[in-house]
Amino acid sequence: MLKTIRYYAGMGIYYIKLSLLGWMEYPMNLAAWLGTNLLQFLVGFATIKFVVQEFGALNGWTYSQIAFLYGLAMLSHAFSIILFIQTWHIGGIMLAGELDRFLLRPMNVLFQFLFMDFNLIGLTDLLPGVIIFIYGCMQVRFSWTLYSTLAIMAVLFGATLIRGALFMATGSIAFWTKSNSDFSGINLNIMDRTTMYPLTMYPRIIQMIFTFVLPFGFISFFPASAFLGMDNGFSFPSWIIWFTPVVGIAVFTLSCLLFCAGLRKYDSAGS
Amino acid sequence: MPLIKVNDLVKEYTVIKKGKGLKGALKSLLHKEKEILRAVNHISFSIQHGEIVGYIGPNGAGKSTTVKMLSGILSPTSGEILIDGLSPQKDRKRVVQNLGVVFGQRSQLNWDLRLGESFELLKRIYRIDDRQYQENLAMMDAILEIHKFIHTPVRQLSLGQRMRGDLAAAMLHSPQVLFLDEPTIGLDVDGKQAIRKFVKEINRLKQTTVILTTHDLGDIQELCSRLIIISEGTIVEDGSLSDLIDRIAPYRILHVELYEEAELPIHPLAEKIRQDGTAAVYRFDKKKVTAAQLIEDLSCFCKMKDFRLEEARIEDIIRAAYHKKEKLEGV
Ligand SMILES: Nc1ncnc2c1ncn2[C@@H]1O[C@H](COP(=O)(O)OP(=O)(O)O)[C@@H](O)[C@H]1O
Ligand SMILES: [Mg+2]
Numbered sequence: 109m110l111k112t113i114r115y116y117a118g119m120g121i122y123y124i125k126l127s128l129l130g131w132m133e134y135p136m137n138l139a140a141w142l143g144t145n146l147l148q149f150l151v152g153f154a155t156i157k158f159v160v161q162e163f164g165a166l167n168g169w170t171y172s173q174i175a176f177l178y179g180l181a182m183l184s185h186a187f188s189i190i191l192f193i194q195t196w197h198i199g200g201i202m203l204a205g206e207l208d209r210f211l212l213r214p215m216n217v218l219f220q221f222l223f224m225d226f227n228l229i230g231l232t233d234l235l236p237g238v239i240i241f242i243y244g245c246m247q248v249r250f251s252w253t254l255y256s257t258l259a260i261m262a263v264l265f266g267a268t269l270i271r272g273a274l275f276m277a278t279g280s281i282a283f284w285t286k287s288n289s290d291f292s293g294i295n296l297n298i299m300d301r302t303t304m305y306p307l308t309m310y311p312r313i314i315q316m317i318f319t320f321v322l323p324f325g326f327i328s329f330f331p332a333s334a335f336l337g338m339d340n341g342f343s344f345p346s347w348i349i350w351f352t353p354v355v356g357i358a359v360f361t362l363s364c365l366l367f368c369a370g371l372r373k374y375d376s377a378g379s
Numbered sequence: 380m381p382l383i384k385v386n387d388l389v390k391e392y393t394v395i396k397k398g399k400g401l402k403g404a405l406k407s408l409l410h411k412e413k414e415i416l417r418a419v420n421h422i423s424f425s426i427q428h429g430e431i432v433g434y435i436g437p438n439g440a441g442k443s444t445t446v447k448m449l450s451g452i453l454s455p456t457s458g459e460i461l462i463d464g465l466s467p468q469k470d471r472k473r474v475v476q477n478l479g480v481v482f483g484q485r486s487q488l489n490w491d492l493r494l495g496e497s498f499e500l501l502k503r504i505y506r507i508d509d510r511q512y513q514e515n516l517a518m519m520d521a522i523l524e525i526h527k528f529i530h531t532p533v534r535q536l537s538l539g540q541r542m543r544g545d546l547a548a549a550m551l552h553s554p555q556v557l558f559l560d561e562p563t564i565g566l567d568v569d570g571k572q573a574i575r576k577f578v579k580e581i582n583r584l585k586q587t588t589v590i591l592t593t594h595d596l597g598d599i600q601e602l603c604s605r606l607i608i609i610s611e612g613t614i615v616e617d618g619s620l621s622d623l624i625d626r627i628a629p630y631r632i633l634h635v636e637l638y639e640e641a642e643l644p645i646h647p648l649a650e651k652i653r654q655d656g657t658a659a660v661y662r663f664d665k666k667k668v669t670a671a672q673l674i675e676d677l678s679c680f681c682k683m684k685d686f687r688l689e690e691a692r693i694e695d696i697i698r699a700a701y702h703k704k705e706k707l708e709g710v
Contacts, residue, residue, distance in 0.1 A: 115506070122503055130491050209487050211452045213504050214476040286395065375392055376453050 119215070120223050127226035142232040149236040153178070167309040172247030173336050174305070179241025180260075181303035181328035184267030186237045190230030192272035194221065196295075198279030198367075199288035208376055217371060218364060248336060256335070259349050266356030267327040271299065273356070274322070276363040283370025303328045308341045315341050323359065326352045380464070381425035382556065382588050383449070388458035390419040390444050418444040420612035421458070428555075429586040431578065433593065433603030437701050441612040442592040443482075446560045449590070450480045462556060476505065479549030479587075483561035486545055488533045494544045495529040498551060505552035512551065518584070519547040522577045539570035546577055550587075557581070559591040563598055575601050596693050608700045616700045620693070625666065627699050628691030633661040633673060636685040644680055649673055657684075 210220040278291035302324040307315050319325045331349045333340040396412040419441040426432055436442050447453040451467035451474055460467055467474040488497045502512050520526050523543040563571040581587045608616035637657040645651055649663035663673055670688055
């Protein structure tokens with residue numbers, strides 16, 4: 109048992125090391141991504157500034173508060189790209205026969221899948237995320253105590269898992285359709301709309317859906333409103349923050365189960 | 380006890396039929412038409428430790444499907460597989476620890492890594508100890524000359540180099556069993572020769588049991604002590620190549636040329652097919668009479684200028700087996 113844990117921990121670290129070495133061979137790729145993404149996000153950010161100045165505030169949220177929300181959401185977005193980019197194209201990986209390779213190795217397939225790609229392109233989202241989040245924290249005078257630091261870390265952990273779970277669950281559909289159906293565009297769109305703006309600006313039914321069905325409210329909106337003392341639409345108390353890691357672990361486990369169920373249906377890919 | 384035991388194996392694929400055109404696409408969206416395709420149909424065989432078995436059959440016969448089930452990638456629809464007493468499906472991790480698999484059509488190496496890095500990764504995955512790793516690498520280098528491209532990224536390797544790399548990768552952990560699915564496909568003469576030499580050597584040195592699918596007659600003749608021939612998912616032959624030749628193509632043809640026209644006799648053990656002037660053709664069963672005997676007998680009647688023996692072509696014999704023909708008539 110202990111040996112198994114040591115083995116998998118060692119392999120996980122080794123996979124990450126290999127990915128990093130791979131990225132170091134092509135540093136220009138990363139630089140180019142960083143350039144375009146930074147621009148993209150600053151443009152998005154400027155748009156919000158424009159909207160907020162034009163209409164006052166979004167549902168009672170000031171520009172500074174939105175910056176905090178937006179930054180928090182971007183951080184978990186970046187982490188989920190670094191850790192889980194492979195869940196965006198499960199169909200493609202399946203059709204390319206990579207799962208066959210995983211099945212030939214004396215190692216857990218889900219583990220190999222989760223560690224197959226440690227994607228530094230995520231850094232290009234992480235950097236703007238950090239800038240905006242720090243800016244937001246300063247604007248709202250966020251107080252960094254031990255409690256709030258731990259809470260932020262727990263939220264980022266859970267939020268990253270919630271995002272990973274959505275991509276993994278929708279990607280696993282490919283096991284049944286046996287096609288390269290790609291949901292990542294839709295997924296990203298929904299995530300952006302539900303994590304970068306206050307949920308309270310949407311109709312009640314939408315708020316319910318993104319709380320109880322697809323729990324994206326826990327990625328950034330519920331934690332941010334708790335930190336900032338804003339209305340979350342459900343009168344959740346401030347310890348709702350701690351629901352994010354719980355929800356994250358729960359939905360990620362569910363999506364892993366779905367992946368494994370799909371794997372059992374897997375019929376290899378052509379000859 | 381056989382090392383590999385396959386009992387009444389069946390694999391069915393469910394294929395979703397896609398409709399033609401927009402109307403068909405809409406229709407198939409609402410009502411998916413499914414079709415069951417039986418790729419492997421009640422197959423049984425056993426393979427002993429140390430055998431090299433050619434698993435032969437036309438395209439689509441079900442060879443790759445069988446190999447994938449044997450190696451734990453696919454689950455059988457029904458039937459049983461035991462490799463060294465374990466099921467590749469129920470005990471996947473333990474079985475593959477003792478298995479090397481190479482697909483000629485698709486590399487098992489990581490495209491993003493250098494070949495050597497791929498080996499290092501495999502060393503960790505299979506928990507190969509340092510000594511064994513170095514020994515195996517040295518042995519494989521001696522035959523496959525891997526050192527020439529060990530620092531090249533896998534994506535930049537030529538097909539021949541990639542296949543050598545794939546073979547070495549499959550044997551790094553000293554598996555008892557090696558599955559090769561069309562390992563020589565697309566390779567040049569030297570490439571094929573390297574692969575064959577490697578298979579022979581590891582079989583000799585390590586008694587590795589090999590199952591090999593191929594369309595290459597050279598592979599079959601040089602490597603396989605036993606052939607299992609499948610066609611449309613069922614086994615049609617299981618035996619040695621020479622037995623197959625003896626049974627399907629027992630005949631040889633003797634062409635005789637004379638100095639001057641003379642009527643050649645009918646031989647009791649050979650059939651005279653035709654004679655045109657000085658040229659005559661005999662067909663005989665090689666188990667009943669040797670070519671030397673036949674020539675000697677005929678020389679008593681005439682002066683022979685030249686003769687030529689014709690054998691059935693292996694290709695034709697195997698094709699006859701594919702089509703479940705009992706005998707090749709002509710040659
Ligand atoms: N993943 C798959 N899904 C559906 N049908 C498949 C799949 N793989 C193979 N087949 C079909 O099964 C049959 C046997 O294929 P295969 O085992 O690849 O044959 P071979 O390797 O002998 O050429 C073929 O008719 C092929 O089209
Ligand atoms: Mg095949």
